[in-house]
Amino acid sequence: MIGDFTYCNPTKLYFGKNALNGLNEELPKYGKNVLLVYGGGSIKKNGIYDKVVEILKANGKEIYEDAGVMPNPTVEKLYEGCERAKKAKADLILAVGGGSVCDYAKAVSISVDCKEDPWEKYYIRFEDVDNKIIPVGCVLTMVGTGSEMNGGAVITNHAQKLKIGHVFGENVFPKFSILNPEFTYTLPKYQMTAGFFDIMSHILEQYFSGNDDNTSDYVMEGLLRSLIHSAEIAVNNPTDYEARSNIMWTATWALNTFVAKGKATDWEVHMLGQAVGAHTDATHGMTLSAVSLPYYRHILPYGLAKFKRYAINVWNIDPAGKSDEETALAGLDAMEKWMRKIGLVMNISELGVTEEMIDGIVKSTLIMQGGYKVLTSEEVRDILKASL
Numbered sequence: 344m345i346g347d348f349t350y351c352n353p354t355k356l357y358f359g360k361n362a363l364n365g366l367n368e369e370l371p372k373y374g375k376n377v378l379l380v381y382g383g384g385s386i387k388k389n390g391i392y393d394k395v396v397e398i399l400k401a402n403g404k405e406i407y408e409d410a411g412v413m414p415n416p417t418v419e420k421l422y423e424g425c426e427r428a429k430k431a432k433a434d435l436i437l438a439v440g441g442g443s444v445c446d447y448a449k450a451v452s453i454s455v456d457c458k459e460d461p462w463e464k465y466y467i468r469f470e471d472v473d474n475k476i477i478p479v480g481c482v483l484t485m486v487g488t489g490s491e492m493n494g495g496a497v498i499t500n501h502a503q504k505l506k507i508g509h510v511f512g513e514n515v516f517p518k519f520s521i522l523n524p525e526f527t528y529t530l531p532k533y534q535m536t537a538g539f540f541d542i543m544s545h546i547l548e549q550y551f552s553g554n555d556d557n558t559s560d561y562v563m564e565g566l567l568r569s570l571i572h573s574a575e576i577a578v579n580n581p582t583d584y585e586a587r588s589n590i591m592w593t594a595t596w597a598l599n600t601f602v603a604k605g606k607a608t609d610w611e612v613h614m615l616g617q618a619v620g621a622h623t624d625a626t627h628g629m630t631l632s633a634v635s636l637p638y639y640r641h642i643l644p645y646g647l648a649k650f651k652r653y654a655i656n657v658w659n660i661d662p663a664g665k666s667d668e669e670t671a672l673a674g675l676d677a678m679e680k681w682m683r684k685i686g687l688v689m690n691i692s693e694l695g696v697t698e699e700m701i702d703g704i705v706k707s708t709l710i711m712q713g714g715y716k717v718l719t720s721e722e723v724r725d726i727l728k729a730s731l
C-alpha cells in the first residue's frame with residue numbers, strides 16, 4: 344500500500360435469503376415517519392413492496408411514499424423528493440430499488456435542509472454537506488452500482504446536458520442495506536447484464552491506475568475472476584443462487600471504497616459513459632460497455648505493464664512467445680469475447696448516439712487525472728467515434 348489513509352465504512356449489511364428480517368432490527372432505531380422511496384413499480388409486481396410495507400407497519404411506522412424514481416434520477420425529481428420528505432417530516436428514508444433509487448434517496452437526504460440549490464452546491468461546486476442529513480436505509484433490488492454501501496449519488500440535469508456523480512463522505516453512506524440475491528431474480532436480462540458490466544467497470548477504473556505492488560490490485564483480480572465466472576452462469580440460469588449471490592457481494596466490494604485504498608483511480612470510462620447518458624438517458628452499465636474497449640485500446644500503450652498483468656492474471660492469457668503488447672491486447676480481446684457472450688451493448692450508436700451528437704458529448708465529458716493518460720478533447724472525440 345502507498346500513502347496514509349483512514350478507513351471506515353459505516354454501512355451495516357444484512358445479506359442472504361432472510362436479509363429483509365434485518366429491517367426489524369433497524370427500524371426501532373429511527374422515529375415514526377418513514378419516507379418509502381421506490382421506482383417505476385417493479386417492486387409492486389414482484390411482491391417486495393408488500394413485504395416491506397408489512398414490516399414497516401408491524402414496527403408501527405407511519406409510511407409516506409415517494410414513487411416513480413426514474414433510472415438516472417433527474418434534478419427535477421430531486422426537488423420534488425425534498426418537498427415530499429419535508430411534508431412527511433421524515434425520520435428515515437427507506438430506498439427500495441436499484442442504484443437510481445438508492446442514489447436519489449441519498450441526494451434527498453442531504454438536500455431537504457440545504458439552504459441553497461442542491462444541484463449548484465453539490466453537483467456544480469462539489470461542496471460537502473453542512474446541514475442536517477436524514478438517515479437512509481436501502482433494500483437493494485438491482486445489483487451493480489455499489490450505492491448500497493457508498494456515498495455516491497448521481498443526478499442527471501437534462502437541461503444542462505450533465506450527468507454528475509458526487510461521491511460524498513461516510514456521513515452520507517446508507518446506515519444499513521438489505522441484500523437478498525433472490526430480490527434480483529426478476530430483473531430483465533438487459534438490466535442484469537448492464538449491472539454486471541457496471542461492476543466490472545468499477546473494478547477496472549480503480550485497477551488501471553498506478554503500476555505499484557498493491558494489495559488492492561490482487562483483491563480486484565480476485566473480484567474480477569469471480570464476476571467473470573458467475574456472470575456466465577447467471578446469464579444461462581438467472582435463478583442460480585450461488586452465482587447471483589457471488590455477484591451481489593462482488594458488486595458491493597467493487598465500489599465501497601475498500602479497493603480504492605492505495606490507488607490513484609481513473610474513472611474516465613464513467614465520465615465518457617455519463618456524458619453519453621446525459622445525451623441519451625441510456626442504461627448506465629451499457630454506456631460503459633459501449634465505450635470501454637475503444638478507451639482501453641487507446642490507453643494501452645501508456646499502461647502496458649498493467650494491461651499485460653490484467654491479461655495474464657484475469658484472462659489466463661499465456662505470454663509465452665508474445666510481445667508485451669500482444670499479451671496485453673489478447674487480454675482485451677478475451678474481455679471483448681466475454682462481453683459479447685453475455686450480451687452487452689458494444690457501441691454507442693445502439694444507444695441512440697449519432698455522429699452529429701459527438702461534439703456535444705465531448706463537451707459533457709469530464710477529463711480525469713488518475714489514469715494512464717490524461718485525455719485531450721481530441722482524444723475524447725476519437726474514442727467516441729471509435730465507439731459509434
Ligand code: NZQ
Nearest residue numbers: 382383384385414415441442443484485490495497529530
Ligand atoms: O423503476 P423500477 O420499476 O423499479 O425498474 C427498475 C429500472 O427500470 C428495474 N429494476 C430494479 N430492480 C428490479 C427491476 N426490475 C425488475 N426486478 C427488479 N428486482 O431496473 C431498472 C434500472 O434500475 P436502476 O436503479 O436505474 O439501475 P442501476 O442500479 O444500474 O442504477 C443506475 C444509476 O446509478 C448510478 C448511475 O449513474 C445511474 O444513475 N450510479 C451510482 C453509483 C454510486 N452510487 O456509486 C455509481 C455507478 O457508477 C453509477 O453511476
Ligand code: ZN
Nearest residue numbers: 488541545627
Ligand atoms: Zn458505474
